[in-house]
Amino acid sequence: xxxxxxxxxxxxxxxxxxxxxxxxxxxxxxxxxxxxxxxxxxxxxxxxxxxxxxxxxxxxxxxxxxxxxxxxxxxxxxxxxxxxxxxxxxxxxxxxxxxxxxxxxxxxxxxxxxxxxxxxxxxxxxxxxxxxxxxxxxxxxxxxxxxxxxxxxxxx
Amino acid sequence: xxxxxxxxxxxxxxxxxxxxxxxxxxxxxxxxxxxxxxxxxxxxxxxxxxxxxxxxxxxxxxxxxxxxxxxxxxxxxxxxxxxxxxxxxxxxxxxxxxxxxxxxxxxxxxxxxxxxxxxxxxxxxxxxxxxxxxxxxxxxxxxxxxxxxxxxxxxxxxxxxxxxxxxxxxxxxxxxxxxxxxxxxxxxxxxxxxxxxxxxxxxxxxxxxxxxxxxxxxxxxxxxxxxxxxxxxxxxxxxxxxxxxxxxxxxxxxxxxxxxxxxxxxxxxxxxxxxxxxxxxxxxxxxxxxxxxxxxxxxxxxxxxxxxxxxxxxxxxxxxxxxxxxxxxxxxxxxxxxxxxxxxxxxxxxxxxxxxxxxxxxxxxxxxxxxxxxxxxxxxxxxxxxxxxxxxxxxxxxxxxxxxxxxxxxxxxxx
Numbered sequence: 001x002x003x004x005x006x007x008x009x010x011x012x013x014x015x016x017x018x019x020x021x022x023x024x025x026x027x028x029x030x031x032x033x034x035x036x037x038x039x040x041x042x043x044x045x046x047x048x049x050x051x052x053x054x055x056x057x058x059x060x061x062x063x064x065x066x067x068x069x070x071x072x073x074x075x076x077x078x079x080x081x082x083x084x085x086x087x088x089x090x091x092x093x094x095x096x097x098x099x100x101x102x103x104x105x106x107x108x109x110x111x112x113x114x115x116x117x118x119x120x121x122x123x124x125x126x127x128x129x130x131x132x133x134x135x136x137x138x139x140x141x142x143x144x145x146x147x148x149x150x151x152x153x154x155x156x
Numbered sequence: 157x158x159x160x161x162x163x164x165x166x167x168x169x170x171x172x173x174x175x176x177x178x179x180x181x182x183x184x185x186x187x188x189x190x191x192x193x194x195x196x197x198x199x200x201x202x203x204x205x206x207x208x209x210x211x212x213x214x215x216x217x218x219x220x221x222x223x224x225x226x227x228x229x230x231x232x233x234x235x236x237x238x239x240x241x242x243x244x245x246x247x248x249x250x251x252x253x254x255x256x257x258x259x260x261x262x263x264x265x266x267x268x269x270x271x272x273x274x275x276x277x278x279x280x281x282x283x284x285x286x287x288x289x290x291x292x293x294x295x296x297x298x299x300x301x302x303x304x305x306x307x308x309x310x311x312x313x314x315x316x317x318x319x320x321x322x323x324x325x326x327x328x329x330x331x332x333x334x335x336x337x338x339x340x341x342x343x344x345x346x347x348x349x350x351x352x353x354x355x356x357x358x359x360x361x362x363x364x365x366x367x368x369x370x371x372x373x374x375x376x377x378x379x380x381x382x383x384x385x386x387x388x389x390x391x392x393x394x395x396x397x398x399x400x401x402x403x404x405x406x407x408x409x410x411x412x413x414x415x416x417x418x419x420x421x422x423x424x425x426x427x428x429x430x431x432x433x434x435x436x437x438x439x440x441x442x443x444x445x446x447x448x449x450x451x452x453x454x455x456x457x458x459x460x461x462x463x464x465x466x467x468x469x470x471x472x473x474x475x476x477x478x479x480x481x482x483x484x485x486x487x488x489x490x491x492x493x494x495x496x497x498x499x500x501x502x503x504x505x506x507x508x509x510x511x512x513x514x515x516x517x518x519x520x521x522x523x524x525x526x527x528x529x530x531x532x533x534x535x536x537x538x539x540x541x542x543x544x545x546x547x548x549x550x551x552x553x554x555x556x557x558x559x560x561x562x563x564x565x566x567x568x569x570x571x
Contacts, residue, residue: 019198046294047201047294049201049245050249050261051245051249051275051276051279051280052283052293052294054276055276055280055283104260104261104262107262107265108261108262108265108272111262111265111266111269111272112265112269112272112273112276131178
């Protein structure tokens, strides 16, 4: 793991549902990061509902969101890192049956001027988003890598 | 949603729910009687407290335990938090954009920033109650059968009271705002089912009452409400046995039913706000449900403030609940309507059977019937406009599929 060097105020939000298989990747990364992040970094887990997301990241100089995504075609475990200065989200709907997702949170945050100073999204392509607990091996195998990437962003 | 139009008339309307069953009732069997509050909270991310409360009450009923005093107040206070948060989310993020002609809250926020800020402040007030009493705002972890794992001190509730006092005028402004919307002229003729809690607006407990004059206890729920499978949907449909309007057994639960059967029990500011918004003693227009929800936000904040003001920390955070072989029943008013739980428990506390009847499935038949009449008056709309109109109509009921109706797959078969 990267050693924390320069503490800064930031929030890391793991988005996902631990009972929808690989959708739990975000919360799993947050669990790994517990106790490892620099002082001043808040760790949070969210269902991704936009008002909660905005509340979690508003006012933070840096927000890092870790989320599982659907790829077409999917390569389970493949990682993506996006610095979102523009809310251009890809096609496809959210996994949650409640329909509102990260794109809405970003749109709403921009409209209300409640975006963090910088937003970084770490995404992992999911292999299984059906009901049930437990990550697939492909996604479980990259959780530590994801956590290290988040720490790197926090400290760089 | 499937609409069959034949010879210029609506022949069939079906709301096909395709989400697979989640089998909660099945996997509750064999679990400990202490587990349903945590397990059933997972049924819904918007109204977990409703599931926890109905579950707790059913198990306490089976075990002969009863909450009173500050523990009962804390349970109602937590539920107020869920009402405030859920209703604020629906009013501002899902429903209001329909009336103002925006595709969603994001677009509405661009032009009505101060309005959406008000909605977020209300939702935040609801979340604050959930976090303080429930431990967190999603799927609270501080609820247990018999009460709570930890009861807050009055001093801990003081900042919450300050936030709620600040939210109260925002809630009253919300009623004025939504009361000024244009509402289609539409009436739902169905029987209405809601809880009744003498002397106060029903939230976390009560007995059942209908607009047709039926009154019964939670233990008699299944004598009056029958669920059945239908070929076109994974969601069960419910019938109110032998008492539906014009003999059809359809009925509606939720804000319209709650308000119509209990408007006389609203606390003063909520009652005043309702009157100023033009709501009479009853409300049967589903489009006006947004006004009722706004009034219920005022009600929940008023109630929360009253409960905090009178709060004294209980000696214990929970009453003792000892398992015994029995069946227990619990009902509460989820933001979307009556939520019923029944548990059959063995002497060692193992759950032998469970039954959960959520509000959305109870409303399915009424929603389909309303949509049928709604569509019949709009057959001249092209398919895109009709789809949008139906999305709005479905959102009136705030079903658990409410948000997903942005993605309503509408099939209109015109013959």
